[in-house]
Amino acid sequence: MSAKDIPSPVLENKDLLRYAAFINGQWVKEASEYFEVTDPASGKIIAKLPDQSVSDVEEAIDAAYDAFKTFENTTPRQRSTWLRNLFNLMNDNQEDLAKILTWENGKVLSEARGEIKYAASYFEWFAEEAVRSYGVTIQPGNSSNRAYTIRQPVGVCGMICPWNFPSAMITRKVAPAFAAGCTVVLKPDSQTPLSAIALAYLIDKAGFPKGSFNLVHSHANTPKIGLKLCESPKVKKITFTGSTNVGKILMKQSASTMKKLSLELGGNAPFIVFEDADIDEAIEQALACKFRGLGQTCVCANRFYVQSSIIEEFSEKLAAKVKQFVIGHGLQEGSTHGCLINQKAVKKVEEHAQDAIEKGAKIVLKGGPLPEIGETFYSPTILTRVPPSAKVSKEETFGPLCPIFSFDTLEEVIGYANDTNVGLASYVFSKDIDKIYTVAEALETGMVSCNTGIFSDVAIPFGGVKESGFGREGSLYGLEDYTIIKTVTIGNLPNRI
Numbered sequence: 304m305s306a307k308d309i310p311s312p313v314l315e316n317k318d319l320l321r322y323a324a325f326i327n328g329q330w331v332k333e334a335s336e337y338f339e340v341t342d343p344a345s346g347k348i349i350a351k352l353p354d355q356s357v358s359d360v361e362e363a364i365d366a367a368y369d370a371f372k373t374f375e376n377t378t379p380r381q382r383s384t385w386l387r388n389l390f391n392l393m394n395d396n397q398e399d400l401a402k403i404l405t406w407e408n409g410k411v412l413s414e415a416r417g418e419i420k421y422a423a424s425y426f427e428w429f430a431e432e433a434v435r436s437y438g439v440t441i442q443p444g445n446s447s448n449r450a451y452t453i454r455q456p457v458g459v460c461g462m463i464c465p466w467n468f469p470s471a472m473i474t475r476k477v478a479p480a481f482a483a484g485c486t487v488v489l490k491p492d493s494q495t496p497l498s499a500i501a502l503a504y505l506i507d508k509a510g511f512p513k514g515s516f517n518l519v520h521s522h523a524n525t526p527k528i529g530l531k532l533c534e535s536p537k538v539k540k541i542t543f544t545g546s547t548n549v550g551k552i553l554m555k556q557s558a559s560t561m562k563k564l565s566l567e568l569g570g571n572a573p574f575i576v577f578e579d580a581d582i583d584e585a586i587e588q589a590l591a592c593k594f595r596g597l598g599q600t601c602v603c604a605n606r607f608y609v610q611s612s613i614i615e616e617f618s619e620k621l622a623a624k625v626k627q628f629v630i631g632h633g634l635q636e637g638s639t640h641g642c643l644i645n646q647k648a649v650k651k652v653e654e655h656a657q658d659a660i661e662k663g664a665k666i667v668l669k670g671g672p673l674p675e676i677g678e679t680f681y682s683p684t685i686l687t688r689v690p691p692s693a694k695v696s697k698e699e700t701f702g703p704l705c706p707i708f709s710f711d712t713l714e715e716v717i718g719y720a721n722d723t724n725v726g727l728a729s730y731v732f733s734k735d736i737d738k739i740y741t742v743a744e745a746l747e748t749g750m751v752s753c754n755t756g757i758f759s760d761v762a763i764p765f766g767g768v769k770e771s772g773f774g775r776e777g778s779l780y781g782l783e784d785y786t787i788i789k790t791v792t793i794g795n796l797p798n799r800i
């Protein structure tokens with residue numbers, strides 16, 4: 304069925320859909336320019352939003368700056384209560400939030416429901432962490448001095464988020480910021496701003512004070528707005544999730560004001576399968592890992608390294624499973640997989656597949672565009688015996704291409720896996736615990752997932768190394784990224800009696 308035949312979603316809570324920015328507690332529709340948001344599956348226009356100017360963003364920064372003066376002094380327990388309210392509100396509106404997410408992003412509804420649960424879990428977690436911020440006491444060298452540390456909120460946080468998780472990539476930043484006592488100016492991706500708008504509405508309902516959360520939109524004006532957030536002395540931290548290229552631009556721009564930075568950037572995850580692994584289980588996990596969001600997650604396997612003795616069995620069994628996918632509009636009942644975000648993404652998958660084939664890769668499953676469903680639909684391609692010179696060994700495809708490379712020894716595969724400038728996630732499958740430990744410790748990635756293809760969870764520290772960025776989101780470390788450590792020394796104390 305053509306994706307164009309699928310009707311727009313019907314929401315129970317129509318208040319979640321608005322066509323505005325949210326600045327200093329007010330919905331702002333007016334602007335001199337507007338941009339359109341499309342359903343990536345059908346190509347239909349679903350919203351028109353203000354493309355905000357630098358002066359609009361200045362207004363949002365001022366609001367967040369003024370609100371910080373009182374927000375930083377709210378008690379952790381009060382902030383925890385607001386965060387808990389927000390968690391409950393997300394759960395109460397779960398189905399509507401999932402429909403909005405599918406509509407603007409293209410992932411299937413079942414996955415969107417999963418994302419909303421995952422996104423909400425950050426508010427629950429940080430409602431609990433808000434009341435658990437600790438310092439330490441220190442005995443300095445001078446025996447008449449005593450020192451201790453306190454953690455204080457950084458201040459106004461500028462947040463820039465991507466389209467691939469239009470809800471979870473936002474909550475993962477907003478929840479710890481609020482828990483720490485920081486205020487926020489958020490800019491979501493212009494392809495998926497509706498989930499951010501729904502969140503802004505719920506944040507307001509949850510009781511957070513006026514000005515503590517501000518949402519701005521931009522499309523053509525994005526670079527100027529990014530620059531403003533980076534250069535404003537009132538903004539104390541930039542937290543960004545997106546491509547490594549844009550991360551580098553933001554880091555350079557932030558140098559003038561020495562901002563605290565968290566950068567969650569691109570990956571190129573290796574998925575290593577040793578011959579002693581449970582092959583059927585590795586295939587199930589590969590399917591879950593590789594095809595979440597149709598290959599558009601930063602932790603998706605980008606390169607499969609399969610020991611040469613099992614490469615034919617692995618690739619054929621994988622292809623048999625992939626053939627069972629039902630690709631269609633995310634809101635269409637029965638679709639197991641949705642579409643890519645835009646036509647540029649389709650082109651990139653095509654380009655990587657073509658390059659690998661030209662360099663000698665063997666086709667196991669021939670995928671390709673599915674124009675009968677829509678311009679952004681693409682059925683998965685599986686290639687085996689891919690040569691190391693293929694582009695995909697170095698670059699993230701961000702789509703449904705499974706390139707399978709062969710290897711013989713542990714040392715060889717560690718070399719291949721680490722031969723990339725980025726290091727976000729990696730996967731290893733083996734029943735040999737010694738091998739698991741050795742490989743996990745040798746891989747140059749922020750996260751290693753052993754014998755499972757899905758590891759994301761609010762409780763684990765999420766983040767990369769190398770050019771995948773720095774900072775950790777979620778977990779016991781998530782709050783730290785939104786605080787500064789202040790050391791207090793008390794001197795000239797009397798000697799002990």
Ligand SMILES: NC(=O)c1ccc[n+]([C@@H]2O[C@H](COP(=O)([O-])OP(=O)(O)OC[C@H]3O[C@@H](n4cnc5c(N)ncnc54)[C@H](O)[C@@H]3O)[C@@H](O)[C@H]2O)c1
Nearest residue numbers: 464465491492525526529544545546549567568569570601
């Ligand atoms: N490490 C992680 O946690 C993580 C999570 C999700 C996505 N990603 C990465 O994000 C990438 C996919 O997203 P993308 O390609 O759309 O990313 P992108 O960098 O193009 O866009 C991300 C955000 O940055 C904004 N942006 C673009 N140019 C900007 C500029 N000059 N100044 C300020 N903001 C700017 C966009 O509008 C969007 O909001 C992939 O590389 C993926 O791996 C990483």
Ligand SMILES: O=CCCC(=O)O
Nearest residue numbers: 467468600601602759
């Ligand atoms: O795309 C990046 C985030 C994916 C995740 O949190 O699992």
